[in-house]
Amino acid sequence: MSDEQVFLEEYDSSEYPPFAVTCDLNIFTVRDGVLKILLIERGDNPFKGSWALPGGFVNINESAEDAAARELFEETGLHVGELDVHLEQLKTYSTPKRDPRMRVVSVGYVVLSANLPEPKAGDDASDARWWPVEDVLGDNPEITLAFDHKLIVEDALERVRAKLEYTTLAATFVDEPFSLSDLWRVYKAVWGEEPLLANFRRKVLSVNDFVNPAGEYTSGGVGPRAKLYTRGNTTEIQPAMLRESKQ
Amino acid sequence: MSDEQVFLEEYDSSEYPPFAVTCDLNIFTVRDGVLKILLIERGDNPFKGSWALPGGFVNINESAEDAAARELFEETGLHVGELDVHLEQLKTYSTPKRDPRMRVVSVGYVVLSANLPEPKAGDDASDARWWPVEDVLGDNPEITLAFDHKLIVEDALERVRAKLEYTTLAATFVDEPFSLSDLWRVYKAVWGEEPLLANFRRKVLSVNDFVNPAGEYTSGGVGPRAKLYTRGNTTEIQPAMLRESKQ
DNA sequence: GAAATAGTGTCTATAAGACAGTATAAA
DNA sequence: TTTATACTGTCTTATAGACACTATTTC
Numbered sequence: 001m002s003d004e005q006v007f008l009e010e011y012d013s014s015e016y017p018p019f020a021v022t023c024d025l026n027i028f029t030v031r032d033g034v035l036k037i038l039l040i041e042r043g044d045n046p047f048k049g050s051w052a053l054p055g056g057f058v059n060i061n062e063s064a065e066d067a068a069a070r071e072l073f074e075e076t077g078l079h080v081g082e083l084d085v086h087l088e089q090l091k092t093y094s095t096p097k098r099d100p101r102m103r104v105v106s107v108g109y110v111v112l113s114a115n116l117p118e119p120k121a122g123d124d125a126s127d128a129r130w131w132p133v134e135d136v137l138g139d140n141p142e143i144t145l146a147f148d149h150k151l152i153v154e155d156a157l158e159r160v161r162a163k164l165e166y167t168t169l170a171a172t173f174v175d176e177p178f179s180l181s182d183l184w185r186v187y188k189a190v191w192g193e194e195p196l197l198a199n200f201r202r203k204v205l206s207v208n209d210f211v212n213p214a215g216e217y218t219s220g221g222v223g224p225r226a227k228l229y230t231r232g233n234t235t236e237i238q239p240a241m242l243r244e245s246k247q
Numbered sequence: 248m249s250d251e252q253v254f255l256e257e258y259d260s261s262e263y264p265p266f267a268v269t270c271d272l273n274i275f276t277v278r279d280g281v282l283k284i285l286l287i288e289r290g291d292n293p294f295k296g297s298w299a300l301p302g303g304f305v306n307i308n309e310s311a312e313d314a315a316a317r318e319l320f321e322e323t324g325l326h327v328g329e330l331d332v333h334l335e336q337l338k339t340y341s342t343p344k345r346d347p348r349m350r351v352v353s354v355g356y357v358v359l360s361a362n363l364p365e366p367k368a369g370d371d372a373s374d375a376r377w378w379p380v381e382d383v384l385g386d387n388p389e390i391t392l393a394f395d396h397k398l399i400v401e402d403a404l405e406r407v408r409a410k411l412e413y414t415t416l417a418a419t420f421v422d423e424p425f426s427l428s429d430l431w432r433v434y435k436a437v438w439g440e441e442p443l444l445a446n447f448r449r450k451v452l453s454v455n456d457f458v459n460p461a462g463e464y465t466s467g468g469v470g471p472r473a474k475l476y477t478r479g480n481t482t483e484i485q486p487a488m489l490r491e492s493k494q
Numbered sequence: 495g496a497a498a499t500a501g502t503g504t505c506t507a508t509a510a511g512a513c514a515g516t517a518t519a520a521a
Numbered sequence: 522t523t524t525a526t527a528c529t530g531t532c533t534t535a536t537a538g539a540c541a542c543t544a545t546t547t548c
Binding site for chain 2: 016017018019020021057058059060061062063064065089091092094095096102103105107238239240242246247
């Protein structure tokens, strides 16, 4: 046995402070032109009756990313790796009293996905539903967030807003095929402000492989038929498309 | 006692997997026109003789940020809150076998600071020194990184490079007062490419309150006296100053 | 025809890339 | 006088903002 192997055999890890590690998922979708986030009403203490981000404990033999992907599937049926599902790490939250039960460090994640269905009630939590992000972060008295989850949602929203500026992630929010107006409504919903549609069209079409013509057109509705597109393979928008509030 | 208080009194947290939580610091400085990172040679197993990021265990009653600030002070004498010290969370690393001793989740941080002194050897680690980042990430056989620290340094470097594009953080790398050429050399060292000096000057001076004239001029050296500046209060550069490789 | 929507074209302002050119100080 | 450095100016190009305008479809 090598020196290092002997060391590891004899190593006693019990002297270090034990933490629980969890993941919290900010799952966003755009429905009816509104940015929404999936929250779960807590059926148990602590924070019984408050709303919380979906998530859970990281198992001893999995990474936080794996735990996040697992929880995402359990909660929504979505698989990471599908083209219209995006998962990324947000930030880690570790203030000592953030969970009154025990010492918990939580790794936050952001998930974007196209038009997700209404969650079926009574799965494992007492209630799960899509909330408009505006209600969650505003002063809607119907909803109180558990733990430090309001802070986490604030960080997640800013991350998503910023990412639409310099990545093509907006396209993960729409079902294929989509029109440029569909994509424009995503920006409108996420940013809470509307780029001028004519300039928006010019920008999107000028970014190579942001969207590709699907060869189809819309039918029905008022006005001319809109050309439909599918998602391209480019991930970055260069130069960025800036929010008005960032200029 | 309230329902929630009773619940917390009776709560048994022992059923959840115990993790150790650490922080790892990527402490960057620019010395002699070269971007350098502080590494510590491991005197003990595991990875004895390899180089590792400074850091340590998060205590049960402190946040990961507090632990990072504490370790930074222990390692360098720097206090977070000083004007030329910047600390920010990078990312959390949690793959199951990343530390062979035990299950460790590590929160990575990035620290930027002006021209730091050579660390005094034989503090608590067997050896501590500034390594050129290029050597650390290149194939210099003199240096092997412990754990997944090479991956962490790669992420940290990309973070710092990106941040110089859209923030004024480059100024935390220079001692006050500084000339525009000093600031330009920071960009050159971090990016590994040089923006055209004339255009760089125009850009920096066009960003309101990026730098402020100190009213002084350099003395000595070849050529005309350079005007000196101090750091301004603006944190964002809008529009960003892009690397050539990002265009 | 009115209204909503899809899409085009153009004028202007801003900012960056490229680079020429002037001035200053030390060796 | 040569060399390195500090700094200014200008021409061109790329891009975004603003907005007018045409075309198509439903009611």
